Amino acid sequence: MKVRFWGTRGSLPVAQKSSAVRDKIAAALVAADGRRFADTAEAARFADDTLDFATNGTYGGATSCVEIEAVGGPSDDGAFIVCDLGSGLREFGLNAMARCAAGHARLYHVFLSHLHWDHIMGFPFFVPAFDPGAKIVIHSGHPDAETALRRQQEEISFPVAFDWLRADISFRTLEPGQRYPIGAVTVELIAQHHSHVSYGYKFTDADGKCAIYSTDSEHKIDRMDGESAFVDFFTECDLVICDTMYSLADSISMKEDWGHSSNVIAIDLCHEARAKRLALFHHEPTYSDADIQRMHRESIRYEELTREAAPLDVICAYDGLTVEI
Numbered sequence: 001m002k003v004r005f006w007g008t009r010g011s012l013p014v015a016q017k018s019s020a021v022r023d024k025i026a027a028a029l030v031a032a033d034g035r036r037f038a039d040t041a042e043a044a045r046f047a048d049d050t051l052d053f054a055t056n057g058t059y060g061g062a063t064s065c066v067e068i069e070a071v072g073g074p075s076d077d078g079a080f081i082v083c084d085l086g087s088g089l090r091e092f093g094l095n096a097m098a099r100c101a102a103g104h105a106r107l108y109h110v111f112l113s114h115l116h117w118d119h120i121m122g123f124p125f126f127v128p129a130f131d132p133g134a135k136i137v138i139h140s141g142h143p144d145a146e147t148a149l150r151r152q153q154e155e156i157s158f159p160v161a162f163d164w165l166r167a168d169i170s171f172r173t174l175e176p177g178q179r180y181p182i183g184a185v186t187v188e189l190i191a192q193h194h195s196h197v198s199y200g201y202k203f204t205d206a207d208g209k210c211a212i213y214s215t216d217s218e219h220k221i222d223r224m225d226g227e228s229a230f231v232d233f234f235t236e237c238d239l240v241i242c243d244t245m246y247s248l249a250d251s252i253s254m255k256e257d258w259g260h261s262s263n264v265i266a267i268d269l270c271h272e273a274r275a276k277r278l279a280l281f282h283h284e285p286t287y288s289d290a291d292i293q294r295m296h297r298e299s300i301r302y303e304e305l306t307r308e309a310a311p312l313d314v315i316c317a318y319d320g321l322t323v324e325i
């Protein structure tokens with residue numbers, strides 16, 4: 001199983017400001033300390049080998065979109081499997097079209113966590129939706145998913161009506177507590193704490209490898225005894241992609257009841273569930289790359305301090321990251 005992150009921000013897309021780019025260049029020049037490079041390739045090697053990620057790269061600015069690639073199993077139809085339709089969907093769509101031109105099936109299984117705008121805003125720009133040879137099945141725990149996607153393409157909001165899309169698009173409502181063989185995976189979902197409800201998904205492949213997509217869910221540190229359902233859902237999973245939008249301080253103070261969680265609570269849940277790897281996800285849009293990197297380092301340290309058994313590998317998702325399970 002491979003997991004590709006096409007969009008990892010929460011709430012709204014963001015772009016690097018000129019001041020942030022300047023600060024990265026300045027930090028790189030200081031780190032170079034007067035070195036001279038024969039060409040850009042040598043300079044790039046120096047950047048890769050010496051600079052930290054927040055200086056050398058970026059966590060990106062697209063909103064939620066994650067691809068799950070798996071093969072095998074009796075229901076494997078060669079389809080793409082996609083979680084959420086945030087602005088990262090546009091980049092995924094362009095990449096998918098290139099893969100389809102090389103022979104990939106033009107079939108897409110989409111799983112929506114919920115219907116807030118940052119999680120569906122990429123669909124009007126999804127190139128495969130204009131492909132008359134494509135089939136797109138949109139799975140959700142919400143029976144009103146079609147209403148939400150049609151509404152954002154009404155004339156008052158967008159110039160291209162939903163009915164002008166050429167792909168074969170259908171909607172399927174899933175129920176928590178059921179197991180669905182879809183494509184090369186078996187899918188389960190769980191209701192989460194968020195406005196208008198959100199759903200987390202568990203994807204299990206033919207080899208028993210498991211990935212969790214759980215974003216836009218608020219887990220309160222003073223009510224962790226009521227989180228047993230999530231511990232069960234996460235149990236011994238190979239990768240848990242979890243909403244870690246806020247610091248613990250923010251999540252229990254000024255942003256309580258906003259429907260999001262913290263890195264600390266995600267680690268606590270994964271430790272209790274004996275999960276193997278956690279991906280910090282749905283990054284706060286006001287956080288800089290340096291802020292996100294700082295949270296990642298603090299998360300690794302917190303995991304080390306609270307670990308009681310097997311270690312939990314804590315990674316930080318960014319646009320363009322691929323994780324192999």
